[in-house]
Amino acid sequence: MPEQVAPNGKLRHLISLKGLDRPMVESVLAKARTYIAAPDAQAPSDTSLTNYTVANLFYEASTRTRASFELAARRLDAKVLNLDVNTSSRTKGESILDTIYTLQAMHIDVFVVRDAGTGVPAMIAEAVAPHVCVLNAGESDTSHPTQGLLDLLTIQQHKQDIKNLKVAIIGDVRRSRVARSAAEALQLFDVGELRLIGPDEFLPDAEDFPGAHRFTDATAGIQGADVVMALRIQKERFDKAGEIPDNNAYFRRYGLTQALLRHADKDAIVMHPGPMNRGTEIASDVADGHQSVIRDQVANGVAIRMAVLSIVTDYVRSMRSSS
Amino acid sequence: MPEQVAPNGKLRHLISLKGLDRPMVESVLAKARTYIAAPDAQAPSDTSLTNYTVANLFYEASTRTRASFELAARRLDAKVLNLDVNTSSRTKGESILDTIYTLQAMHIDVFVVRDAGTGVPAMIAEAVAPHVCVLNAGESDTSHPTQGLLDLLTIQQHKQDIKNLKVAIIGDVRRSRVARSAAEALQLFDVGELRLIGPDEFLPDAEDFPGAHRFTDATAGIQGADVVMALRIQKERFDKAGEIPDNNAYFRRYGLTQALLRHADKDAIVMHPGPMNRGTEIASDVADGHQSVIRDQVANGVAIRMAVLSIVTDYVRSMRSSS
């Protein structure tokens, strides 16, 4: 694992929320808050990244996360290079590190990397030159740090102190990078209680998610929760088709319906990382209901990515002025 | 059908030319004329869309229309997000409206939508927030309003008053959104005579294209016409391969050749929406001949899209300053 924070104290890479301390995360959230505008206001923008080049390397298909990073970079006036490469073509061509070295020689300042393989963003961060930054835009089922940050920011907008909150995550937690990064973010802020809800085969191993409570009964798990996060059933993460749960059966036991939500705190907020399978992991009236903060998550996602881009290029600037 | 014109009188959406009045269309044409330059001059540009974000959602493949909208937006200094999604993947992922809500939460101001399904642009326009605009970039065989406007603008550049003109459209009018939007534009300007030419199975039903005259004989239909528009044979719009006409047989009866064109007015202009199947619906020497205004149509397409983008963001601005 590469050092994410440089010797001069500046954030350089964002590969995982593990290893970041609370002041660092607070500073990202504080910066992100400056990039939030009312839903009907014009998109915030500035020139933090003028003359910087950001390369989006997506080795796994994505529409929303790529759009979020692309808009974030462009609203900071960066030049953005999109490279959508599927993993199969990667094996035929040059190695991923040769691609990185090539792009680095083209004066890329920040690599935004999504990959289906655990360890790829860290490997790239270890390999790049000292003035280059790497951001993890989703890594296998391991880590999705900007998602964890946007979830934290969203919860903070709607709730008081994290350490008094009960947060329930429902779904395939075992295969979810979203859940892992959310848990890391929440535990850094001493979340009151973290509950993981799903059928046995969806719950993570005991050593994973330390301190979290596991529930196979959704009603029991959601009881009194202040935050309820439904995860997407990610069919692409199952090795065999037979392992994929039946949509209707899953919805009956774990779907986030109004009936289930009634067991949570009456002011509970509802979250989902998107894209949603309505009628599978969440009922439409809950997704669109007054407790839903799902669209806030999306807006906060752009703000978090703007904040992270702005902060890491601050590192790049510090390297250049000192050399 | 959503209201395209806002209560404050400003154009907000462009879904169809139906329901727009003549002064509104005149104002778009007038604005478009400011975005026209000589073929060898530098592309016109301004900063009307600085800090605005335009998302191009193309659920149906397109090179020229996407390029035209993309250049239009970027020459007005917008930030442009291209999302090329094929329809098949749409069914697997989230619903189109969830995609729209997600992008709207990312502060998209204008959605440019192309879709193979009738009603999709209107459905999106109904769904978006009050400060967001939707432009139809081609909808099934129903509507292609910017094409209708560019055709109108092109005719006006070469001919006097529309109400004295005989306009002949040759081809698969029944399946043509180009023909529908051209007819709507022309009839708003009281076109002298609108003639639809093609084999019976290509001619629209009687209630469609009110006031137009139908011809199965091309020579009779083109007689004395001031404007002759050949439509592309769109093989992708036929349900069964057996329905697709034989290229040579079609060309002999309906291909726009010099011999056929001689029956039109001697100053007739020749139009085609592109891309052309040379030797199927139009002869090469006609496409490239001195009566052809096909390249003017392309140039006018960018100008019309710049005008529409500029005008609808004027609406967005009016919403923000009033809130």
Place this chain on the structure above:
Amino acid sequence: MPEQVAPNGKLRHLISLKGLDRPMVESVLAKARTYIAAPDAQAPSDTSLTNYTVANLFYEASTRTRASFELAARRLDAKVLNLDVNTSSRTKGESILDTIYTLQAMHIDVFVVRDAGTGVPAMIAEAVAPHVCVLNAGESDTSHPTQGLLDLLTIQQHKQDIKNLKVAIIGDVRRSRVARSAAEALQLFDVGELRLIGPDEFLPDAEDFPGAHRFTDATAGIQGADVVMALRIQKERFDKAGEIPDNNAYFRRYGLTQALLRHADKDAIVMHPGPMNRGTEIASDVADGHQSVIRDQVANGVAIRMAVLSIVTDYVRSMRSSS
């Protein structure tokens, strides 16, 4: 072959290095040197192409060359339109020239074209309007002029006068546009000796590469060389699978290993156009070794493309101010 240099003496197209004289090439290299920065410095940029539009038409897949041209254009503040079209879809739609005429009507100033067919960039250059420029970004096995220029620039950075150098190119020279353009560039600068190394079936015909020496024995060919360029084994260029050499057998005879490199001059530089097949045409320790200038080639590639774009739009400007 179209005139690449306009009557007013300005470079207009770059289709091939053939027919360019040495002062013209010197001026491109001189301009490119102004676009080179230290590897850890910010990317050079200026506003030479403000309000110009560059269309990248890649009819053959490419990541690195397209990225290089795209970054070059955007760092000069051009508007860039990317059109990745595979050749198969080209045959179904409109002709390539109709695509060009359409884009030209949209006020494209510079076309950057990569195509698998010999003669396509020249055909386009013959067809475009007098104020429009065409740059060849890789043409079949025929020509890749910006690659030739970046190779020349890289050699000049590391070596004294070209006319005293022995340059050895190892690999499938017969099918290599890289080798052809490098040879043209080097011979314009009176390279001391050009050696082509490979198995018989990889060596070009006698009339090709005039003045070059052919070697089937790698050790003999590399003896005392000042510059050693390994070519990529391009499996996509072989007509039949059976013609593709076995990787291991090829590597044993022609792979650029430390053992082989030891026969070159002790200060020899190692080049490769990328993407590399490590372990096939080049050993990893040579690719990453202290004699390797492969990353310089990549950086110089962006600089050369910026120089060419800047110079040809200087031609466009001259056409407009004179009209």
